[in-house]
Amino acid sequence: MTAAKGSAERTPSAARSPFVYRPTASPEEAARWEPRRILITNVRSIAGRAYPRLIGLRREPSWILFEILLPFLTTSAFVFVYRALQSPPEYIGFVVLGGAMTAFWMNVMWMMAAQLYWEKDQGNLERYFTAPMSMMAILLGMAIGGLLMSTFRAGIVLLVGTIVYGVVFSVDQWFLLLGVFVLFLTALYGLGMMLATLFVLWGREAWHLTQIMAEPVYFVSGLNFPVARLGLFGAAALGTIPLAVGLDAIRQLAFAGSTNTGSFISPEGEALLLVAMTIVFIGLARYLLRIIERLARQDGKLITRTS
Amino acid sequence: MTALAEAGTRWSRQADPESTRRQSIAQVWRGFLTATRLGWQTEANWTNPVVYFLYAVCTPVFATLMLVFMIQVISGGNAPPAYRAYVVIGSGLWSFVVAGIAGLAWAVLDDRERYRMLKYLFVSPNDLLVLLLGRGLARMMVGAMGAIVTLGLGVVVLGLPLDLARIDWPVLVAAMVLGLVSIVALGLILASVAMQTRQDSWHYPEAVSGALFLIVGAVFPLNILPTFAQAFGLISPLTWWLEAVRRALFPDIQSGIGGAGSLYASLAGHDAPSGIEALLALLLTTVVVTLAAVATYRWSEHRAKERGLFDVTTGS
Numbered sequence: 001m002t003a004a005k006g007s008a009e010r011t012p013s014a015a016r017s018p019f020v021y022r023p024t025a026s027p028e029e030a031a032r033w034e035p036r037r038i039l040i041t042n043v044r045s046i047a048g049r050a051y052p053r054l055i056g057l058r059r060e061p062s063w064i065l066f067e068i069l070l071p072f073l074t075t076s077a078f079v080f081v082y083r084a085l086q087s088p089p090e091y092i093g094f095v096v097l098g099g100a101m102t103a104f105w106m107n108v109m110w111m112m113a114a115q116l117y118w119e120k121d122q123g124n125l126e127r128y129f130t131a132p133m134s135m136m137a138i139l140l141g142m143a144i145g146g147l148l149m150s151t152f153r154a155g156i157v158l159l160v161g162t163i164v165y166g167v168v169f170s171v172d173q174w175f176l177l178l179g180v181f182v183l184f185l186t187a188l189y190g191l192g193m194m195l196a197t198l199f200v201l202w203g204r205e206a207w208h209l210t211q212i213m214a215e216p217v218y219f220v221s222g223l224n225f226p227v228a229r230l231g232l233f234g235a236a237a238l239g240t241i242p243l244a245v246g247l248d249a250i251r252q253l254a255f256a257g258s259t260n261t262g263s264f265i266s267p268e269g270e271a272l273l274l275v276a277m278t279i280v281f282i283g284l285a286r287y288l289l290r291i292i293e294r295l296a297r298q299d300g301k302l303i304t305r306t307s
Numbered sequence: 308m309t310a311l312a313e314a315g316t317r318w319s320r321q322a323d324p325e326s327t328r329r330q331s332i333a334q335v336w337r338g339f340l341t342a343t344r345l346g347w348q349t350e351a352n353w354t355n356p357v358v359y360f361l362y363a364v365c366t367p368v369f370a371t372l373m374l375v376f377m378i379q380v381i382s383g384g385n386a387p388p389a390y391r392a393y394v395v396i397g398s399g400l401w402s403f404v405v406a407g408i409a410g411l412a413w414a415v416l417d418d419r420e421r422y423r424m425l426k427y428l429f430v431s432p433n434d435l436l437v438l439l440l441g442r443g444l445a446r447m448m449v450g451a452m453g454a455i456v457t458l459g460l461g462v463v464v465l466g467l468p469l470d471l472a473r474i475d476w477p478v479l480v481a482a483m484v485l486g487l488v489s490i491v492a493l494g495l496i497l498a499s500v501a502m503q504t505r506q507d508s509w510h511y512p513e514a515v516s517g518a519l520f521l522i523v524g525a526v527f528p529l530n531i532l533p534t535f536a537q538a539f540g541l542i543s544p545l546t547w548w549l550e551a552v553r554r555a556l557f558p559d560i561q562s563g564i565g566g567a568g569s570l571y572a573s574l575a576g577h578d579a580p581s582g583i584e585a586l587l588a589l590l591l592t593t594v595v596v597t598l599a600a601v602a603t604y605r606w607s608e609h610r611a612k613e614r615g616l617f618d619v620t621t622g623s
Contacts, residue, residue, distance in 0.1 A: 066508075066510055067510060069518075070514035070517055070518040071517055073517060073518040073521045074514075074518065074520060077525070077526065080521070080527050080531050080532065081374060081377060081394075084390075084531050085381040086381075110510075121421055205353055205354065208362055211366070215365070215366045215367075216365055216366075216369040218373060219369045219372055219373045219376070224373065229376075229380055
């Protein structure tokens with residue numbers, strides 16, 4: 001009786017999930033999915049991949065100390081450098097703004113770009129590739145989860161920095177500022193998606209590349225000063241690094257009327273640049289994903305845990 | 308007590324009771340050297356030496372460039388050379404701190420999370436502390452590359468007025484030795500924390516070194532900070548290390564600790580510490596931090612053993 005009951009509980013039932021327990025006549029029919037089913041599966045994959053990032057915020061509260069408070073002190077060090085130099089007050093604001101924006105860059109580098117490489121290390125990547133979902137859904141889930149984490153961190157750095165150091169923002173075009181910020185995030189996380197696939201291909205170098213892409217990028221992106229002051233290097237950064245473009249545009253819009261925010265391009269032009277970057281980076285991410293998927297199936301080594 | 312914990316006790320605490328003291332020391336030394344070599348290989352064998360060298364010096368050089376450029380932007384290109392020297396020395400030497408603090412903590416995380424070898428290292432007939440110190444030394448060597456290149460660029464490219472005849476070599480050597488000991492001690496504390504944490508601890512060393520960067524007068528004098536922050540700075544050995552090295556390299560350089568309105572001046576009754584004074588304060592603070600680090604580590608190791616944390620992969 002008990003055995004029969006247990007067996008009945010394990011029996012697939014249409015009432016439980018039409019996607020998982022759909023009775024089919026043959027494996028070929030089972031492999032044919034209608035668009036709605038593909039869409040719902042991918043949406044669930046996005047939510048599923050974003051979930052651990054969000055729930056992790058609650059489960060390990062030590063990150064508040066190590067990922068918000070202590071990095072805020074690093075930002076403060078640059079504020080005090082400007083104070084020691086008796087700089088104009090806008091520069092203190094540039095540092096606080098830069099400190100907030102680094103939260104997104106760090107997140108993209110460590111929790112997007114390097115993430116598939118970590119997943120490979122932990123043995124999860126193989127499962128992602130065998131699961132019936134798009135890898136873009138996984139990357140998007142990672143991006144959404146990471147984005148919410150980083151927004152929280154950036155918001156706190158901006159709020160506390162503004163209050164503690166008395167930063168005065170002067171915004172004339174709120175909608176453009178919001179639009180530029182959203183475009184900055186899409187371009188940045190698009191870059192993260194692209195790098196995530198590249199880092200799987202590059203293997204162990206990924207770890208070192210992640211480390212190397214902090215200080216040099218901060219410098220050429222003009223993290224603490226207007227990027228135009230770097231001349232040719234600044235122009236090159238504006239053409240390639242979303243952090244440089246987003247930071248420069250937001251700086252111009254958040255300190256409207258300041259004579260210290262001089263740039264090569266207007267915020268409107270930088271918004272268009274961010275749109276172009278979004279399209280290019282996400283397009284390249286899709287293309288590279290197809291390549292690693294092919295290599296993974298062909299060689300069977302790319303996605304398997306090696307260390 | 309788990310089988311792993313029992314094995315750890317048997318091997319690490321009572322390793323071969325019949326061996327002589329000399330054999331025990333030789334074994335410790337061998338373990339240390341092997342760990343250093345392994346650490347170096349793990350760090351460097353993913354590429355060729357030239358690329359690795361560029362990788363190692365890239366971060367400290369660009370961090371220094373950022374600060375120097377900030378000074379240039381504000382001063383309109385007329386920054387005082389003394390302040391530039393102050394910033395370059397502080398920023399260059401900081402790569403020792405970043406590498407030293409991260410080295411030990413990342414050794415724990417690497418071996419637990421990535422290579423999953425920590426439990427085997429723990430039950431091997433070597434003290435885990437010795438192995439971690441060896442791994443830490445390997446990273447410290449990477450930090451040394453960054454520091455040397457940054458200071459060299461400061462002299463050659465930025466024109467820092469370094470006069471070899473005026474360097475106070477005894478103070479410099481003593482300050483470097485004590486400073487490096489204190490950095491390793493701080494790294495050991497972070498390694499103890501990494502042993503206990505359940506999730507992502509990879510950023511902790513960077514976060515801690517970033518926070519220390521603010522309070523030790525690395526790139527600006529302490530007297531700009533509020534008094535309570537200056538007090539934290541004065542009890543850190545890194546503050547005295549940087550001061551002693553600066554004094555040894557450039558005897559006339561601006562003090563990072565003293566100066567008008569500083570907490571140091573109000574406590575000591577004179578404007579700035581001499582090289583010897585900085586050295587004595589460095590010795591005292593290093594002893595305190597080292598003792599605290601060893602005690603913290605032993606407690607952490609014991610707790611990790613009791614709770615089976617060496618065997619747990621957190622998936623971070």
